[in-house]
Amino acid sequence: MRAHALAVPLLFAACAAARLLGGEATATLHIDAAADRRPINPEIYGVAFASTADLQELNTPLNRYGGNHTSRYNWKLNADNRGFDWFFESIPLKSSEPGAEVDGIIARTVAAGGRALVTIPANGWVAKIGPNRERLWSYSVTKYGAQTRADPETSPDAGNGVRACDGQPIRDNDPLDANQPATPEFQRGWIEHLTARWGRGTDSAIRCYLLDNEPSIWHETHRDLFKVAPTSAYLRDALVDTAMMIRKVDPAARIGAPQEWGWDAFFHSSSDREWAVTHGREATDSPDTIARGGMDYFPWLLRELAAREKESGVRLLDMVTFHWYPQGGEYSGDVSPAIQRMRNRSTRIFWDPGYTDPTWVNGVVRLIPRLRELVAENYPGRTLGITEYNWGAEGHINGATAQADILGLFGREGLDLATRWMTPPGDSPTFKVFQLYRNYDGRCSTFGDTAVRLTNSADSDELSAFAAERSSDGALTLMVVAKSLENTTELALEFPSAGPTAGGGAAAGGNVVGGAALQAQVWQLTAANRIERLADVPVLAGKACVKVPAQSVTLLVLPKPAAK
Numbered sequence: 001m002r003a004h005a006l007a008v009p010l011l012f013a014a015c016a017a018a019r020l021l022g023g024e025a026t027a028t029l030h031i032d033a034a035a036d037r038r039p040i041n042p043e044i045y046g047v048a049f050a051s052t053a054d055l056q057e058l059n060t061p062l063n064r065y066g067g068n069h070t071s072r073y074n075w076k077l078n079a080d081n082r083g084f085d086w087f088f089e090s091i092p093l094k095s096s097e098p099g100a101e102v103d104g105i106i107a108r109t110v111a112a113g114g115r116a117l118v119t120i121p122a123n124g125w126v127a128k129i130g131p132n133r134e135r136l137w138s139y140s141v142t143k144y145g146a147q148t149r150a151d152p153e154t155s156p157d158a159g160n161g162v163r164a165c166d167g168q169p170i171r172d173n174d175p176l177d178a179n180q181p182a183t184p185e186f187q188r189g190w191i192e193h194l195t196a197r198w199g200r201g202t203d204s205a206i207r208c209y210l211l212d213n214e215p216s217i218w219h220e221t222h223r224d225l226f227k228v229a230p231t232s233a234y235l236r237d238a239l240v241d242t243a244m245m246i247r248k249v250d251p252a253a254r255i256g257a258p259q260e261w262g263w264d265a266f267f268h269s270s271s272d273r274e275w276a277v278t279h280g281r282e283a284t285d286s287p288d289t290i291a292r293g294g295m296d297y298f299p300w301l302l303r304e305l306a307a308r309e310k311e312s313g314v315r316l317l318d319m320v321t322f323h324w325y326p327q328g329g330e331y332s333g334d335v336s337p338a339i340q341r342m343r344n345r346s347t348r349i350f351w352d353p354g355y356t357d358p359t360w361v362n363g364v365v366r367l368i369p370r371l372r373e374l375v376a377e378n379y380p381g382r383t384l385g386i387t388e389y390n391w392g393a394e395g396h397i398n399g400a401t402a403q404a405d406i407l408g409l410f411g412r413e414g415l416d417l418a419t420r421w422m423t424p425p426g427d428s429p430t431f432k433v434f435q436l437y438r439n440y441d442g443r444c445s446t447f448g449d450t451a452v453r454l455t456n457s458a459d460s461d462e463l464s465a466f467a468a469e470r471s472s473d474g475a476l477t478l479m480v481v482a483k484s485l486e487n488t489t490e491l492a493l494e495f496p497s498a499g500p501t502a503g504g505g506a507a508a509g510g511n512v513v514g515g516a517a518l519q520a521q522v523w524q525l526t527a528a529n530r531i532e533r534l535a536d537v538p539v540l541a542g543k544a545c546v547k548v549p550a551q552s553v554t555l556l557v558l559p560k561p562a563a564k
Contacts, residue, residue, distance in 0.1 A: 024547075025487040027458035030494045031467045033476055035453035040411035040468055042449065043207075045438055046117070046419035048388075049105070054423050055112030058431070059438040059446065062207060063109040063116050064387060064419040065102055066259075068221050070119040071213045072179065074126035075099045075190040081127040081138075081178060084221045087151045087158040088138035090127035090178040099193050106198055106205050115207035117256075117387065117419060118194070122212040122242040125175065125225050126182040136178035138224035143177075144170050161224060175225050184245035191249040201252030208319060208417075209246055210387060211239050211257035216297065219270045229274035231288050232297055236304045243316040256319035256385055258301060263327075263361045266370075269297045302378035319417065320375050323388035324349070324367055327359035330402070331392040337485060340398040343391055344483040345461050347405045351413050352460075368413040385417035386410075397527040397551045400429035404481045404553040407437050408466035412451050429529050436479070436555050440523045440531060446470065447555070448477040463489055463548075474560030482548045493544040495558070520544060521557040 046062030047054070055063060072081035072090075078100045081090040093101045106116045129136055137158035141150055147159030148167065161170045191209075198205040214221065215238070219229035230238075239257050246253050264273065271288035275281075283289065292300045302320065309316045325331045326346045329339050348355035349365040356364050368384070375382050391406065393399030403420075410418050424430035437447045448468025456465050462484045468477050482489055519536035526532075526549055537544050539558060548554045 025458070025462065025484065025489045026492070027456065027463055027489055028492045028494065029457075029465050029467075029478070029480070030455040030496070031452065031476070031478065032455075032496060033452040033467070033469050036451070037469075038412075038414050038451045040447075040449050040451050041416050042438075042446075043417040044410040044415050045407065045434060046417065047423040047434070048419050048421055050109075050112075050423040052108045052111045054426060054431075055109060055114050057426065057439065058423075058434045059444045060434065061114050062417070062419055063105065063112075063114050064119075064210075065105045065116060066119040066210060066213055066387065066419075067421070068213055071121050071123055071218075071222060072125055072127045073101070073119070073121060074128070074180070074182070075102070075187075075193065077127065077129055077133075079127045079129045079133075081222075084223065087149075087155070087160055088178065088224045089151065089155060089158050090129050090136045092129045092133040092135065096133065099190060102194075103197065106194075110198075110205045115205055117208050117210055118206050119210045119213055119259075120187055120190070120242060120246070121182060122184075122187075122238045122257075123215070123218055123222065123225070124181060124183070124238065125179045125222075126186070128176070128178055128180045138173055138175070138178045139170055140177065144173060169223065171227055173224055179225060184241045187242065188245050188249060191246055195250050195253075200250045202254075204250075204253070206253075208254040208256045208385075210259055210321060211242050211255065213259050214261035214265075214323060215239075215258055216265045216268065216270050216273070217261055219274055226270070229270035231271045232269040232292055232300060235269065236301055236308075239301075240305065240308050240316060244312070244314060247314050247316075254318045255316065256321040256387070257305075257317055258298075259321050259323065259387060260298065261323050262325065263357075263363065263365065265322075266298045266374075267296045272297065299374050299378045302374060306379040317379070317382055319383045319385050320371065320379065321385040321387045322367070322371055324386060325389065326391060327357070327361055331390055333393055333395070335393050335396045335398055340393075340485055341461075343393065343398055343402045344405075347391070347402055347409060348460065350406065350409045368409075368415055372414075383416040385419075386415060387417070387419050388421045389418070390421045394424045394430035395428045397429050397525075397529075398483075398485075400433045400525065401481050401483045401551055401553060403430045404433045404436070404479065405464050405483065407433070408464065408479055408481065411447075411468065412466055414451075427529075429525060429527075432525050432529065432531050433553055435531060436523065436525060436553055440555055441533075445557075447479060448475070452476075454478075458489065462487070476558040476560075478556040478558070480546075480548055480554040480556070482550060482552045482554070484550045486550055488547060488549050491546045491548060493539075493546060493556075495539065495542040495544075518558060518561060521559075522546070523555040523557070524548075524552055525554075526552045 048064040139159040139161040146164035148162045149160040151158040219226040268283045272283040272286040275286035276283040391402040448470040450469045454467040464481045518539045522534040
């Protein structure tokens with residue numbers, strides 16, 4: 001025991017000496033595995049449109065089929081329309097087999113041991129293609145005149161719907177040029193197809209049906225269909241009717257909505273937004289806001305869904321879903337120092353009551369707590385998912401540290417499900433961040449599944465950290481995200497003994513007992529774009545010293561000692 005007692009001050013003397021060196025920062029991380037214990041749902045590590053190989057490498061349980069183009073997927077023709085994203089073109093997909101595109105995504109997901117999230121159109125329209133599977137488009141230059149842009153690749157007659165003569169949007173196009181109406185009954189055939197092939201309820205390969213995509217901006221992304229922006233009542237009824245149809249086919253299915261797009265969707269409907277623009281007045285004065293009794297759009301929608309559910313006796317939604325992208329230029333490949341620092345800061349929108357988003361948002365977002373409070377107040381009993389997000393620069397270490405921070409925050413804040421847009425390239429550091437959480441050693445070893453208390457003395461814009469216990473072996477895992485662009489950080493780690501938890505499981509003291517030394521594994525990702533296994537770090541009497549370089553992600557795995 002004397003040797004160990006001497007080793008501790010010697011170890012921290014080395015830490016203290018390192019702090020005197022130039023170009024370094026210092027921080028203390030205090031981890032108490034007996035406090036603030038909260039399950040981490042593995043479904044927060046989801047992605048979108050991933051291949052089987054990527055899903056296996058990432059060891060992620062979820063793969064999403066979603067996005068603007070899925071709002072008009074025609075399952076019978078296996079075709080979709082790209083809307084605003086690509087010249088409002090209806091595009092035939094590879095196979096003419098009904099439902100083939102989504103069946104393929106589900107099959108690739110199942111082959112990797114995962115489950116799919118599938119978007120079901122609810123807006124009332126789907127794509128139409130020619131009799132020989134030709135592309136069609138909503139704004140023909142021949143039919144509607146010259147436009148400011150046209151498809152430069154495959155269809156030069158497909159315009160962008162903006163007149164060349166005055167820069168105004170074309171309003172008199174025929175939606176039937178490239179689309180066809182699609183009622184919930186039309187979609188019922190697809191749900192029957194999916195359940196027949198992929199199962200029902202909790203046994204289905206489909207984890208959740210997601211109802212359409214970002215409805216409060218349909219009048220922008222799909223303006224060839226919506227000449228007048230839909231009202232709140234229209235959006236509510238579209239979601240209710242589609243959810244009711246799914247329940248009739250598969251009563252135990254999981255359903256998520258409304259898939260809304262961002263800050264403004266908390267307050268304003270499509271109709272509110274369009275009215276404000278055309279009248280030059282505040283959206284709060286719009287007829288649609290007045291029809292809601294002055295209530296903000298998103299809580300009104302949740303309250304209405306709860307009321308319809310109570311009236312019908314049919315559970316409409318299992319999960320409330322939302323999307324978020326940063327608004328300060330982070331969602332890009334920009335890696336200028338200013339934008340890198342903005343990426344480092346802006347992840348605070350997910351949780352921080354002291355952070356005001358400095359963009360046009362100009363508000364305190366605290367996205368996860370805000371959503372949780374709105375659901376509890378207006379539509380209780382639903383889980384919470386963020387089904388689309390992306391912080392950009394995925395090929396740069398700054399994008400990777402932002403992603404590492406986000407995944408840690410999702411676990412710490414108790415989010416139920418998340419899927420990134422899209423799957424990062426397999427050779428990118430952002431891809432490797434997912435591996436650090438889910439498959440750091442190539443044997444599917446993961447970050448812990450029970451979040452525990454971590455106190456961090458560092459500025460969270462410079463260094464964040466997350467701790468969790470792994471139920472499979474009792475190991476304590478620590479993810480350190482060094483976001484600083486310049487400084488190496490010397491970390492003093494503290495793991496106090498705490499005895500058994502109230503539930504009888506392992507606690508912090510289970511990893512550090514009797515002053516005996518343990519060895520923590522260290523895995524690290526840097527700008528070199530490799531996950532490297534570094535030398536083990538000794539943990540003596542619950543203390544350790546670790547140095548992390550600027551712009552790095554470091555995982556420490558402290559095993560539970562063998563019982564004596």
